[in-house]
Amino acid sequence: MGAASRRSSSWAPMGGRSPLRAASALRTREWSYPQAALTTLLAHERPHCDISTEFHTRNGPFTLVPLPGGHRSSLVWVTAEPAAKRLSGLDDRDLAAAVEHQARSMLGAMRIDGPRGLVPMRGLSVERPVADRLALIGEAAHVFPPIGAQGLNLGLRDAAAVRDAVFSAREANRDPGAPASLAGFGRNRGVDARLRGAAVDMLNRSLLTDFLPVDALRGLGLVVLGAIPPLRRIVMREGVQPRLGAPSLMR
Numbered sequence: 054m055g056a057a058s059r060r061s062s063s064w065a066p067m068g069g070r071s072p073l074r075a076a077s078a079l080r081t082r083e084w085s086y087p088q089a090a091l092t093t094l095l096a097h098e099r100p101h102c103d104i105s106t107e108f109h110t111r112n113g114p115f116t117l118v119p120l121p122g123g124h125r126s127s128l129v130w131v132t133a134e135p136a137a138k139r140l141s142g143l144d145d146r147d148l149a150a151a152v153e154h155q156a157r158s159m160l161g162a163m164r165i166d167g168p169r170g171l172v173p174m175r176g177l178s179v180e181r182p183v184a185d186r187l188a189l190i191g192e193a194a195h196v197f198p199p200i201g202a203q204g205l206n207l208g209l210r211d212a213a214a215v216r217d218a219v220f221s222a223r224e225a226n227r228d229p230g231a232p233a234s235l236a237g238f239g240r241n242r243g244v245d246a247r248l249r250g251a252a253v254d255m256l257n258r259s260l261l262t263d264f265l266p267v268d269a270l271r272g273l274g275l276v277v278l279g280a281i282p283p284l285r286r287i288v289m290r291e292g293v294q295p296r297l298g299a300p301s302l303m304r
């Protein structure tokens with residue numbers, strides 16, 4: 054990675070505060086949510102059976118992500134910012150009790166088993182993820198709240214897609230950093246990021262509103278998915294590893 058020169062190109066996986074994006078002329082939109090995520094690692098009494106669980110609460114998603122070994126999970130608790138700050142100030146015993154309560158004791162007694170983090174919730178999108186000899190991937194190009202395990206997977210698809218763009222340019226004896234070589238990458242990744250960003254934003258905002266029809270619609274959607282396993286499997290597969298327009302490494 055380095056500054057772009059006349060012949061070099063940069064593929065920028067530098068996270069949401071990417072200095073290369075900031076130095077480019079790309080139009081960027083940034084916004085924030087009145088939420089923060091409390092993160093930590095948990096040890097728990099009952100096995101997670103390799104199942105990730107996401108509770109949708111009035112203030113945001115509360116997610117338990119299974120870790121190897123069966124009795125440890127990663128916690129991402131998105132809630133109103135003051136509540137997240139209050140939770141992060143609790144001692145380990147009280148925080149573990151609050152987490153167990155929020156998880157309806159589904160994994161039994163909890164113990165805090167790792168460092169804590171407190172991450173303000175924000176969003177970021179770029180009009181196009183490519184500029185002069187620059188391709189943005191991962192959070193350099195898109196940031197949204199952690200709902201439905203979208204962020205990392207989107208970033209991995211970006212990385213695989215930029216690899217495809219470079220390989221096909223080389224095969225055709227073209228300059229991989231030229232606008233024509235990156236145009237397809239920019240179009241496809243822009244669409245994927247915009248669609249997923251909009252879906253996550255809508256889902257997150259639908260949790261925050263107390264407008265009954267929106268609540269009812271979200272509830273109905275989840276009931277339908279719960280009742281029709283094949284539909285649920287398709288939605289989950291397309292959510293994590295879509296087949297349509299997938300980079301060649303992921304087909």
Ligand SMILES: Cc1cc2nc3c(=O)[nH]c(=O)nc-3n(C[C@H](O)[C@H](O)[C@H](O)COP(=O)(O)OP(=O)(O)OC[C@H]3O[C@@H](n4cnc5c(N)ncnc54)[C@H](O)[C@@H]3O)c2cc1C
Pocket residue numbers: 054066067068069071072090092118129172190191192193199201202203204205206207208
């Ligand atoms: C609380 C929380 C929970 C999440 N949970 C999930 C989840 O369950 N599933 C999921 O799919 N996604 C999840 N995400 C999203 C996921 O973490 C991100 O999508 C992913 O980490 C983005 O990866 P990245 O490489 O683009 O950015 P980052 O992970 O931010 O990595 C960028 C790296 O670039 C480095 N860097 C920056 N500038 C420079 C420089 N000038 N030179 C060299 N290096 C530099 C940074 O130090 C950093 O290490 C979560 C996000 C949050 C905030």
